[in-house]
Amino acid sequence: MKLDHPDTHLLVLTGAGISAESGIPTFRGSGGVWEGESVARVASLSGFVHDPARVWRFYSERRARGRDAKPNAGHLALAKLEEKLGDRMLIATQNIDGLHQSAGNTRVVELHGNLWKSRCSRCEREPIDDAAEYSPEKLPACGKCHARGEFALLRPHIVWFGEKLSSGVLDRVEAFIRRARKHRFVFLAVGTSGLVAPSSQFVDVARAAGAETWLVNQDRPANAEAFAHVVLGPSGELLPALLQR
Ligand code: BJW
Numbered sequence: 605m606k607l608d609h610p611d612t613h614l615l616v617l618t619g620a621g622i623s624a625e626s627g628i629p630t631f632r633g634s635g636g637v638w639e640g641e642s643v644a645r646v647a648s649l650s651g652f653v654h655d656p657a658r659v660w661r662f663y664s665e666r667r668a669r670g671r672d673a674k675p676n677a678g679h680l681a682l683a684k685l686e687e688k689l690g691d692r693m694l695i696a697t698q699n700i701d702g703l704h705q706s707a708g709n710t711r712v713v714e715l716h717g718n719l720w721k722s723r724c725s726r727c728e729r730e731p732i733d734d735a736a737e738y739s740p741e742k743l744p745a746c747g748k749c750h751a752r753g754e755f756a757l758l759r760p761h762i763v764w765f766g767e768k769l770s771s772g773v774l775d776r777v778e779a780f781i782r783r784a785r786k787h788r789f790v791f792l793a794v795g796t797s798g799l800v801a802p803s804s805q806f807v808d809v810a811r812a813a814g815a816e817t818w819l820v821n822q823d824r825p826a827n828a829e830a831f832a833h834v835v836l837g838p839s840g841e842l843l844p845a846l847l848q849r
Contacts, residue, residue, distance in 0.1 A: 605792070
């Protein structure tokens, strides 16, 4: 992948696969986060309304497991690249683990929220930093609602199925594409099965904007046909060499 041209703009879409080598399981397939869990019950608002204790147990376990995770060679290769490209690079990540930021990337859009934040399930307050694990007997309540004499539970700051992405998130990606299309534009997707909208459509939008499209993934994903270049294998091994060329 040629990235040394001074006009190059790079949009990177990452998914769970990039964090697999940091010990964070992907979602789908055997050993995945959802194995033995009902997706509808733990990753939807209706699941939370029906059984908040179950949902908080699921995310508390994810917090416990993710606490010691460190960025791997794939994350670090992307961080090194941002040092060179500056604002000509943007990472749009579906991941909620914060590992791109831990690696040193600063231009990161979190499409699906952040595991280390919670927000109110009722009021519009800003998400708060929250790495706590909650037991079913002590679920967290919103202090702001409480001060008004109302009761509302905090929920994980995660975009569940059927929910809109947070406001401004897609705007940042679209603004980058509008700028990039006037230059040499490269789109790279890493570690994602290409099954979840709207991220699964980014490759089509980028291609329509003239981007050279690359995919680095362990297995051939659902939308592989949409990419001009497909490189199969673990991103922690592949990215350092691929991004240096
Ligand atoms: C490696 C590797 C290594 C392994 N190296 N690679 C019908 C009903 C309701 C909604 C819909 C519907 N039909 C369509 C929708 C829209 C829906 C959707 O796309 N559904 C499809 C599943 C059908 N999308 C949404 O609902 C989104 N919102 C939306 O569209 O809003 C519109 C709207 C407008 C107006 C009003 C209301 C709404 C929101 C999607 C939110 C997704 N959230 C999740 C769960 C978060 C909770 C949590 O974290 O617990 O986000 S879903 C889950 O999938 C998670 C991920 O970010 C996302 C993508 O998964 P990802 O990252 O691709 O992981 P995997 O596991 O699938 O794949 C990993 C890949 O890595 C594999 O290919 C491996 O080979 C590879 N790999 N090791 C490189 N070492």
